Amino acid sequence: MDEFSLIERIAARTAARADVLLGIGDDCALLAPPPGQVLAVTADTLNAGVHFPAETPAFDIGWKTLAVNLSDLAAMGAQPAWCTLAVSLPHSQAAWLDAFADGLFALADRAGITLVGGDTTRGPLSLSVTAMGWVPAGQALRRDLARAGDEVWVSGVPGEAALALRLWQQGQLDVASVQADADLEAVRLRLLQPAPRNALGLALRGIATAAIDISDGLSADLGHVCRRSGLAAHLQLADLPSSPALQQLAPGEAAWPLQTAGGDDYELCFCAPAAAHAQVLAAAAQAAVPVSCIGRLEAGHGVHWVDGKGAAWHPSRPGYTHFSGV
Amino acid sequence: MDEFSLIERIAARTAARADVLLGIGDDCALLAPPPGQVLAVTADTLNAGVHFPAETPAFDIGWKTLAVNLSDLAAMGAQPAWCTLAVSLPHSQAAWLDAFADGLFALADRAGITLVGGDTTRGPLSLSVTAMGWVPAGQALRRDLARAGDEVWVSGVPGEAALALRLWQQGQLDVASVQADADLEAVRLRLLQPAPRNALGLALRGIATAAIDISDGLSADLGHVCRRSGLAAHLQLADLPSSPALQQLAPGEAAWPLQTAGGDDYELCFCAPAAAHAQVLAAAAQAAVPVSCIGRLEAGHGVHWVDGKGAAWHPSRPGYTHFSGV
Known part of the structure; x- marks a missing residue:
């Protein structure tokens, strides 16, 4: 050929x-x-x-x-x-x-x-x-236009792709074959065939103030929005979305590092005024993509997580910084 | 880093x-x-x-x-x-x-x-x-709009880059060092630092009927124009441009395979009505790029060369078809 x-x-x-x-x-x-x-x-x-x-x-x-x-x-x-x-x-x-x-x-x-x-x-x-x-013109969802008081949202279930990668690294998942176990197969497809959230991105025009996709991990990517917009994010671990596969394969606190710092999800993390809460839900419904409100932006800097008891918690690693990405 | x-x-x-x-x-x-x-x-x-x-x-x-x-x-x-x-x-x-x-x-x-x-x-x-x-809109220099009777032109001196590559393959040229010999240095720079002909391309808007750049060799690339435009090209080897380096390092007929089938030149081959001959020369002068008229398009198909005596001549290879190029 x-x-x-x-x-x-x-x-x-x-x-x-x-x-x-x-x-x-x-x-x-x-x-x-x-x-x-x-x-x-x-x-x-x-x-x-x-x-x-x-x-x-x-x-x-x-x-x-x-x-x-x-x-x-x-x-x-x-x-x-x-x-x-x-x-x-x-x-x-x-x-x-x-x-x-x-x-x-x-x-x-x-x-x-x-x-x-x-x-x-x-x-x-x-x-x-x-x-x-x-x-x-003027409707792009940039990283630098989030505002204090905005709610922070995430689409889908971040962490499943990182879970699949870990299971593959541990020899518990064959990426090349359909898995008999439904949970394993769900996370395998999340890693190999991520669904880009284009319908959601379009529906959020005029509603969201800022957005980023989660390629390097939720904390790391939201950190870019915070830095570019000059704000701090305060987030609740209890509000993170989960799934049957995550609950089965990484139960309880074991899911947190995956959800907050796992990469390769290609979900959207976005910010919108609290007054637009219902509009966000309507846009997500129109795009047929589940979204979760996980916290709020305030003056300051950094990305801050608290657990169900209000205690501060830090992801065990800062997200992928593999040799990549201009 | x-x-x-x-x-x-x-x-x-x-x-x-x-x-x-x-x-x-x-x-x-x-x-x-x-x-x-x-x-x-x-x-x-x-x-x-x-x-x-x-x-x-x-x-x-x-x-x-x-x-x-x-x-x-x-x-x-x-x-x-x-x-x-x-x-x-x-x-x-x-x-x-x-x-x-x-x-x-x-x-x-x-x-x-x-x-x-x-x-x-x-x-x-x-x-x-x-x-x-x-x-x-409407001014792009496509491959498929050449017309019978058009003259065929080429910019610069095709063949020098292929000469440099051959000398490197033969161990006679170090691509990583400035060469003491002026001719060797000239062809080394032609291979490593080709000068894209953007000024010429812009000057030819509204004058040329078709154009292509010479990456795979003059015959092969002009062949694309002929195929897409449904025409044949009749070309004179004697009208091909040469240079001191080519004359010194590939004298006489030794230059023909390089000039007609050498790749990596990034010169332009283009077609224009014979009535626009003076306009082409003026455009080339404006762009400060030398151009040579090397033949003419006629009904038929294929790229046909004749030597100084009118005898048919075929390039020894059909141009690069390395594993490349959508």
Whole structure:
């Protein structure tokens, strides 16, 4: 399989969008911007053995490569539009590439994002996506516009992806196979096929004051919002969402480090005025994404947790700071 | 050096642009599109040992990583605006990253393109850029709009980069050191620091009917234009531009395979009506880039060369088809 059949293999599967004036096959793609909007751009890379176990199925790698970038668009409140893809593959493997594309396009078609260019090169397995989306001027969900008094919210159940990673590291979870145990299978899919919260990000335009996606752990990522907005977060461990899988596999306090400092969740953490509490719940219902209010922002700095008795508690590690992420 | 100092190291060096509403440091950059224009997007990856010798200096890797993408914008007639960068590095090396950034930003500042996001990860050395630019609607230099009767032009001197690569493979050129011999140094810099022809691409808007950049070799790349436009190219070897370095290091017919099938030149090959001959020369003079008329497009298909006596000649290889390029 040479360069040109690789190209055709991928280009043939891209979905049509009316704003793609010229797609894959020229020096550049040509794309029509919608009027009155601002372009949101993000880029993230996944490397084998660093960002996912080497034995991860190709479908899941394709899904997650796009998911982590869609999650950044979600955290900005941007409508996904286009993406580019750089694939480095050790060998020219049609079957691997097809399965990878199955995962990538399964999510791309769901999110309405179209591949408009890219590059397939020989090299150690590495996947880079640059994703582009649109948000009306002034409505982007930035990190630096949270306000004192805002409530702090989180979507879904942070901690399940970190739980899956730990179980894999302990030899208790095979990431490459469907698990017979329903709880194990639930956390496996949370790690391999995270669901980016684009519908929620769009629904929170005009309601949330700030948002970030949870890639490095809830405390670490909310810490960026606090730092950029010049505020402190005060949070209740008792208000953290849980799940049957977390309760079964990391009962009680064992869940706290996962929930507060686990990475790879791709949930949204966002802030909104307390007066907008009902609006947040309505937006979440519209997006069909569960959300939980876990605390409040105040003057000061740092991210502060208290347990059910009001005693201060600190995550055992500050979240992922792997060698990554501009 | 952890994730955040890497981020700060790169973000601190990005040039300001008024259309960057929010740069590196949030989930996405926010960018203001100019009115009435179309977004041109391209993505290219360079891997150590595949796209450049492992001993290539970091400065040159930074330069070339951006140059190959700027060249695609040039071939589309698009004004460079923004880019994202994905760097995979085996180890966290501040000195290497600084030298790499020196090369990248030397060219970025010259071209007026601003880094707006990216990702630095641990892994085998690999560099991916997605570049974005703008072109007025209807003025892009596509591959599929050449017309029968058009003249075929090429910028600069294709073949010098391939000559440098061959000399390196033969142990006659050290890519990591300034060469005492002026001709050797000239071709070394052509391989390591190609000059993307953005000024020429912009000057050719409204004049050229089609354009492509020469990354895989003149014959192979012009072949894409012929195929997409449904035409044949008839070209004269005698009209190919040469240089003191080529004449010295690959005299006479020895230059032909390099000139017609060598890759990595990042010159532009473009087509324009014969009636626009003087306009092309004026545009090239305005851009301060030498151009040569090397033949003509006619009905038919394929790329056909003749020597000084009118005899048909075929390149010894069809251009790079390394495992690459969507």
